[in-house]
Amino acid sequence: MKVQSKNILQMVTAYPLSKSMEDIQQELGLSRIRNLSEIENVFGCSEQVKHHLMNSLEYLYTYPDGSAKILTSKLADFLEINPDHLFIGNGSDEIIRLLIKAYLNTEDEAIMAQITFPRYKTNVTIEGGNPVLVPLKNGVHDLEGMFAAITEKTKIIFVCNPNNPTGTIVDSKTLARFIDQVPDHILIVLDEAYYEYATSPGYLQSLPLLKIYSNLVILRTFSKVYGLAGLRIGYGLMDSSIKTELTKVKEVFNVNKMAQEAAIAALEDQKFRNDCVARNEEGRLFLEEELTALGYTFFPTQANFLMIHMNENADQIRDELLKFGILVRSGSVLGYPESIRVTIGSMEDNQHFIQSLKIAAKCR
Ligand SMILES: Cc1ncc(COP(=O)(O)O)c(C=O)c1O
Known part of the structure; x- marks a missing residue:
């Protein structure tokens, strides 16, 4: 008989850790992946x-x-x-x-x-x-x-x-x-x-x-x-x-x-912090404007990520975006199965994300 853990642990599942970027890159044969799924600081640290x-x-x-x-x-x-x-x-x-x-x-x-x-x-x-x-x-x-x-x-x-x-x-x-x-x-x-x-x-x-x-x-x-x-x-x-x-x-x-x-x-280094906040704000405004023009809605965010309503299966959208080298978090694990959570990236990331979204939408 196996040693039994505490009864309470039957009610708990381990936090689902994402695959490593290297593994995903290798699996899909991509040269670069922008990880916009983890809500990290895309500008690194000071x-x-x-x-x-x-x-x-x-x-x-x-x-x-x-x-x-x-x-x-x-x-x-x-x-x-x-x-x-x-x-x-x-x-x-x-x-x-x-x-x-x-x-x-x-x-x-x-x-x-x-x-x-x-x-x-x-x-x-x-x-x-x-x-x-x-x-x-x-x-x-x-x-x-x-x-x-x-x-x-x-x-x-x-x-x-x-x-x-x-x-x-x-x-x-x-x-x-x-x-x-x-x-x-x-x-x-x-x-x-x-x-x-x-x-x-x-x-x-x-x-x-x-x-x-x-x-x-x-x-x-x-x-x-x-x-x-x-x-x-x-x-x-x-x-x-x-x-x-x-x-x-x-x-x-x-x-x-x-x-x-x-x-x-x-x-x-408060300059680094202030720069990150300013760049995030710029990225947020850019994404909000572009997404609105494309007809998407999203929750009004005050953070460095955005929850966008796709009105389609979020896992599928995540997989499609991944083909363009962009990893987002599917709302299926967050309680919104038709939304994706995207970290606000550098301007280059944000532009690439919007372009990929446009192409992916055309292909559907
Ligand atoms: C709302 C919220 N609280 C706490 C944390 C944990 O942050 P830390 O890295 O300081 O443990 C996170 C991490 O994503 C978070 O989103």
């Missing part, structure tokens, strides 16, 4: 980061600082907050997991949108909690519905803003009211992985709310606009009492040395 990392290599033999003291202090200065309110994680992914591990008892409920970042649901399930899924309204979090879903068992509410995979934001006034109304024994986790890309005046600037609401946690990351996804580093802003609890459940050396060094250097 040259200053690369330079700084080269100089840090000789310290690889030492353990990283388990409290990420230097980065915490620099980031706290940058954000103008108290370092006690800042927790550095192995990607914001880790912080999501730690929050659930530290706060969710078996049978507790966690409210989240039905279509959102999947790691909330997976981790809640693994910890023996019950995910309560509230459908989006036109691709946007239904905060009224989420508020109505609160019961005496509710422990955590996740709001992904901008939401992955739709890219939509919740209007700032509605979100501020929601945060105010949620009882303070419930943790509100505001996932702002795409914060830097959100340029709309209707986007809530949540940082000042930390001083008012001790149950509010804001998650951000170095994976997206800073282009450090491969190093795994993100951060959470929270009341110091929450940080204390997370510190109890984290691995001692949760964030590796190179990631800490890279994040320090990345913070110092």
Whole structure:
């Protein structure tokens, strides 16, 4: 008889990892693939980061600082907050997991949108909690519905803003009211992985709310606009009492040395970040205009990706685009079987994507 894993794991499937670019390239005999499926920073990372990392290599033999003291202090200065309110994680992914591990008892409920970042649901399930899924309204979090879903068992509410995979934001006034109304024994986790890309005046600037609401946690990351996804580093802003609890459940050396060094250097190159935001904005406007001219609709995005409604089988469209060397994410795995999620690329990528879409449409 085989050793049995925990019963709860029968309800969990592993995150579906994509094939490597090399494998896809080889299979299809393509010389180049533009990967617009993963929501990475298509502009890479700052040259200053690369330079700084080269100089840090000789310290690889030492353990990283388990409290990420230097980065915490620099980031706290940058954000103008108290370092006690800042927790550095192995990607914001880790912080999501730690929050659930530290706060969710078996049978507790966690409210989240039905279509959102999947790691909330997976981790809640693994910890023996019950995910309560509230459908989006036109691709946007239904905060009224989420508020109505609160019961005496509710422990955590996740709001992904901008939401992955739709890219939509919740209007700032509605979100501020929601945060105010949620009882303070419930943790509100505001996932702002795409914060830097959100340029709309209707986007809530949540940082000042930390001083008012001790149950509010804001998650951000170095994976997206800073282009450090491969190093795994993100951060959470929270009341110091929450940080204390997370510190109890984290691995001692949760964030590796190179990631800490890279994040320090990345913070110092705000020009790179601002350029990426500006280029993303330019790409978004270009794609929106071109797609509208072609008759496609899409969710209004405030992130570096776009969910486009194709009104056709999304897997088929993904496969057709791949023949042109463009990899997009089929909405069939995201809850929208007739839509595709596309990372906003460089201008060259965006033009190539639109051209390929046009040719593919003509061939059908
Ligand atoms: C909404 C959202 N939250 C969190 C994450 C995790 O980011 P990180 O790379 O910091 O773990 C992602 C990654 O795609 C995301 O889309």
